[in-house]
Amino acid sequence: MAIQQLEKHEHASRRTAPEITVSGIGKRYGATTVLKDVTLSVAPGEIHGIMGENGAGKSTLLKILGGAIMADTGTMELDGHPVRITTPRDAISHGISLISQELALIPNLSVLENVFLGRWSNRGSLLSPNRDSEHFARLLEDTGFELDPRATVGNLPIGQQQQVEILKALARGAKVLCMDEPTAVLNEAEKEKLLHVIKRLARTGTTVLIVSHYLEEVLGLVDRVTILRDGQHIITEDAAGHTPESLVRLMVGREVDFLVPDVPQVSSEAGTVVRVAELTSAKVKDISLEVRRGEILGIAGLVGSGRSETLLAIFGADRTTGGHVEINGRRIRPGSIRDAIKAGIALIPESRKEQGLVMSRPVAENIALSTLPARSWAGFVRAQRERTAVKDVSKSVDLRGARPGQPVANLSGGNQQKALFAKWLLNPPAVLLVDEPTRGVDIAAKARIHSIIVELAAKGTAVIVVSSELEEVLGLSHRIHVMRHGRIVAEFDRNASRDEVMTSAFLK
Amino acid sequence: MTTTTVAVPSTAGKKFNLNLKDFGIVFGLAAIMLFLALNTGTFLTGRNFINLFDQAAVVGLLAAAATLCIISGVFDLSSTATLAVSSISGVMLTQHFGVAAGFFGALLVGALLGTVTGLIVVSTKVNSFIGTLAVSIIYRGLAIVITGGAIVAPLPEQLASFQTWTWPSLFGLTAGSVLMLAMTIVLGIVLWRTTFGRRIYAVGGNQEAARLSGIRTGSIHVAVFAISGLCSAMAGMILASRAGSAQPAMAIGIELTAIAAVVIGGTSILGGQGAMWRAFVGVMILTVISNGFNLLHWDTTYQQVVTGVLILVAVAADGLFFRKSTR
Ligand SMILES: Nc1ncnc2c1ncn2[C@@H]1O[C@H](COP(=O)(O)OP(=O)(O)OP(=O)(O)O)[C@@H](O)[C@H]1O
Ligand SMILES: [Mg+2]
Numbered sequence: 001m002a003i004q005q006l007e008k009h010e011h012a013s014r015r016t017a018p019e020i021t022v023s024g025i026g027k028r029y030g031a032t033t034v035l036k037d038v039t040l041s042v043a044p045g046e047i048h049g050i051m052g053e054n055g056a057g058k059s060t061l062l063k064i065l066g067g068a069i070m071a072d073t074g075t076m077e078l079d080g081h082p083v084r085i086t087t088p089r090d091a092i093s094h095g096i097s098l099i100s101q102e103l104a105l106i107p108n109l110s111v112l113e114n115v116f117l118g119r120w121s122n123r124g125s126l127l128s129p130n131r132d133s134e135h136f137a138r139l140l141e142d143t144g145f146e147l148d149p150r151a152t153v154g155n156l157p158i159g160q161q162q163q164v165e166i167l168k169a170l171a172r173g174a175k176v177l178c179m180d181e182p183t184a185v186l187n188e189a190e191k192e193k194l195l196h197v198i199k200r201l202a203r204t205g206t207t208v209l210i211v212s213h214y215l216e217e218v219l220g221l222v223d224r225v226t227i228l229r230d231g232q233h234i235i236t237e238d239a240a241g242h243t244p245e246s247l248v249r250l251m252v253g254r255e256v257d258f259l260v261p262d263v264p265q266v267s268s269e270a271g272t273v274v275r276v277a278e279l280t281s282a283k284v285k286d287i288s289l290e291v292r293r294g295e296i297l298g299i300a301g302l303v304g305s306g307r308s309e310t311l312l313a314i315f316g317a318d319r320t321t322g323g324h325v326e327i328n329g330r331r332i333r334p335g336s337i338r339d340a341i342k343a344g345i346a347l348i349p350e351s352r353k354e355q356g357l358v359m360s361r362p363v364a365e366n367i368a369l370s371t372l373p374a375r376s377w378a379g380f381v382r383a384q385r386e387r388t389a390v391k392d393v394s395k396s397v398d399l400r401g402a403r404p405g406q407p408v409a410n411l412s413g414g415n416q417q418k419a420l421f422a423k424w425l426l427n428p429p430a431v432l433l434v435d436e437p438t439r440g441v442d443i444a445a446k447a448r449i450h451s452i453i454v455e456l457a458a459k460g461t462a463v464i465v466v467s468s469e470l471e472e473v474l475g476l477s478h479r480i481h482v483m484r485h486g487r488i489v490a491e492f493d494r495n496a497s498r499d500e501v502m503t504s505a506f507l508k
Numbered sequence: 509m510t511t512t513t514v515a516v517p518s519t520a521g522k523k524f525n526l527n528l529k530d531f532g533i534v535f536g537l538a539a540i541m542l543f544l545a546l547n548t549g550t551f552l553t554g555r556n557f558i559n560l561f562d563q564a565a566v567v568g569l570l571a572a573a574a575t576l577c578i579i580s581g582v583f584d585l586s587s588t589a590t591l592a593v594s595s596i597s598g599v600m601l602t603q604h605f606g607v608a609a610g611f612f613g614a615l616l617v618g619a620l621l622g623t624v625t626g627l628i629v630v631s632t633k634v635n636s637f638i639g640t641l642a643v644s645i646i647y648r649g650l651a652i653v654i655t656g657g658a659i660v661a662p663l664p665e666q667l668a669s670f671q672t673w674t675w676p677s678l679f680g681l682t683a684g685s686v687l688m689l690a691m692t693i694v695l696g697i698v699l700w701r702t703t704f705g706r707r708i709y710a711v712g713g714n715q716e717a718a719r720l721s722g723i724r725t726g727s728i729h730v731a732v733f734a735i736s737g738l739c740s741a742m743a744g745m746i747l748a749s750r751a752g753s754a755q756p757a758m759a760i761g762i763e764l765t766a767i768a769a770v771v772i773g774g775t776s777i778l779g780g781q782g783a784m785w786r787a788f789v790g791v792m793i794l795t796v797i798s799n800g801f802n803l804l805h806w807d808t809t810y811q812q813v814v815t816g817v818l819i820l821v822a823v824a825a826d827g828l829f830f831r832k833s834t835r
Binding site: 315317337338341347349354355356357358359360361365368369370372373376379380381383423 | 701702703704705706707709710713714716717718719720721722723724776778780781
């Protein structure tokens with residue numbers, strides 16, 4: 001009976017998704033104006049895209065709606081009634097739920113506990129696991145996600161952690177979902193599933209605000225689109241009249257064209273740089289692969305298929321129980337990251353927040369961290385050299401939004417990704433292992449990162465690219481390995497069709 | 509395209525904000541000093557300043573080491589137990605081999621015990637708070653075993669030179685104060701300018717990112733504990749030199765005063781943030797307050813209340829600023 005009540009409550013609340021109007025929203029950090037006089041309104045049940053370059057202020061706008069930060073100026077109305085949202089709690093009480101770019105789950109708790117986090121208080125002090133798990137089962141049914149409620153969230157791949165975030169918002173009966181780049185961490189199939197879920201939610205009356213850098217995805221999904229540029233509102237219009245090109249023009253403010261870089265042929269004499277033989281760790285089995293000088297090898301597969309773990313094992317970051325890695329004929333000491341780095345391997349990890357960046361430290365320090373000895377003398381950092389080097393490399397990845405001395409946490413998500421990339425470009429590596437190279441960057445920066453990868457390869461770097469974005473893998477790689485359940489199960493060449501690779505990755 | 513329009517205005521504004529926040533604690537110290545200068549006739553005398561620095565020497569050394577530890581993401585609660593064992597060893601070595609050998613031996617024992625503490629914490633992967641607490645109990649026990657629970661002192665004819673650290677030296681400051689200032693500066697430069705310092709910040713800020721950048725996080729922690737042991741031995745040398753003896757229960761609880769000073773200075777207990785000058789300012793605030801209570805003949809019981817309130821204010825401010833800067 002209690003469940004029925006809950007259900008009724010949810011249906012009732014969904015039908016009453018409010019019209020949201022924000023006017024004159026402004027936000028500054030020090031003298032940096034991040035948002036300036038932003039005004040827009042979103043109709044109930046609308047799917048509303050928010051687009052703009054890295055650092056345009058999209059996340060800031062969503063965070064203001066979700067109560068994570070407070071605007072300096074401006075007002076907000078729900079169905080014409082002024083409201084003041086100063087905390088996430090306020091936002092939730094108005095049915096607004098923020099699913100942030102950086103996920104905010106508690107890693108030590110189970111999926112179930114995370115989903116119902118903060119809802120316990122509504123039920124007195126006694127927890128009722130049964131009711132929760134029934135409710136959970138229904139949420140899974142609604143969304144089509146496959147999650148073990150007892151799994152510890154910290155052990156899940158990022159893609160599934162995000163599903164947990166979405167369930168958490170739904171469990172709170174959110175009427176307005178603010179999603180900051182939800183698809184950035186998902187692979188094709190999951191993406192489709194998510195877009196499907198979003199559409200279904202919108203049909204039942206939920207309003208969805210979504211930030212994304214994928215133009216086609218946005219155009220195929222949203223009813224209306226808002227474009228921000230340098231913190232200013234440019235347009236809010238029906239998506240129907242727009243094309244990817246017209247959106248980009250408005251985002252960037254000028255005419256641009258982004259060519260897929262030409263991936264040059266690998267010379268037939270190019271020697272093998274990377275030779276991995278039967279590498280086995282807790283997460284991957286019998287990984288054998290070779291990459292030649294100048295070659296780009298792509299690894300495709302589902303989230304959790306062992307792609308990232310393959311890179312970690314090669315880099316010596318995960319303990320291996322068998323097999324070995326050779327770089328230019330020299331065996332790397334198993335489990336030694338330092339030896340791997342010495343041999344010229346670089347790893348750009350999957351998660352910039354957990355594995356990539358030291359958020360509290362300045363941008364420049366982060367970029368210089370993995371190559372400290374190269375710019376030091378007798379253990380002292382040569383600050384001037386470091387500044388110059390960092391400046392150059394920041395420019396080459398188009399890093400914007402903060403001075404090199406500011407904490408990396410102050411950068412927008414896409415710019416953090418660029419900083420992460422810049423870190424391993426200071427000393428061009430012999431082997432580049434890169435996991436989701438363009439997660440969260442805007443299309444201009446993405447094109448730039450792609451051409452950097454291709455250029456590195458052209459200069460002789462052996463590259464292994466992991467990406468959930470099939471187009472990225474297909475567009476960049478000379479050869480493609482497909483992984484499933486921790487093993488390499490198929491191999492394709494550059495001319496493989498999208499469908500072939502998809503089928504081999506996703507079908508059992 | 510608009511790189512500059514975004515970046516340029518941020519320069520001035522951010523810097524201004526940062527400065528205010530950064531140096532708030534310095535204004536705090538200045539305010540207390542001004543108050544004492546106006547309300548006592550004795551505060552602003554050279555003699556009192558020599559006294560102030562001498563009083564700050566022991567906590568200053570421990571706080572300098574604690575700064576390295578806390579920034580790298582660990583606590584060292586064993587520092588004063590190490591202090592006791594090393595100064596006892598120093599005194600015993602003095603009895604047999606002379607004062608110089610005694611001091612040298614004390615430093616060696618301190619660094620060694622620090623290394624052992626580090627190895628224990630790193631290899632067992634226990635939380636450093638609990639790990640070093642356990643280690644401190646072991647070391648205190650060790651001190652009792654060595655001395656049989658008694659006070660140890662150098663031979664009477666050695667006493668004069670054993671008390672070197674209380675002698676006036678540079679600018680009339682005691683040798684102990686000079687040692688503390690020198691260590692603060694050296695370790696400050698290590699943090700600020702060396703690759704080792706960078707690694708300390710990185711390990712404390714995000715251990716996994718540091719590891720994936722090729723930093724041996726375990727080695728960094730062991731090194732930091734070793735330095736902590738060395739500083740403890742120096743502090744112990746000064747204390748023993750002052751008292752003319754050493755004993756197993758010496759300096760109990762001062763490790764917490766040192767951590768308090770670090771926190772009051774504004775170094776974040778979360779790791780990855782902070783600076784050496786902050787520890788120094790924190791130590792001076794505590795010392796000046798205690799000095800003030802003496803000069804004003806106030807009841808020193810209230811001194812503890814004031815210190816406690818200060819710590820709370822500092823930590824709360826840290827949390828507030830932290831939240832503000834990430835919001
Ligand atoms: N705490 C902060 N202090 C200073 N500047 C900040 C802070 N947070 C964000 N910024 C700046 O605000 C601007 C907008 O950031 P925001 O995260 O909203 O961008 P975004 O549009 O979401 O970009 P992305 O596509 O890269 O995620 C950026 O230039 C960023 O550097
Ligand atoms: Mg963003």
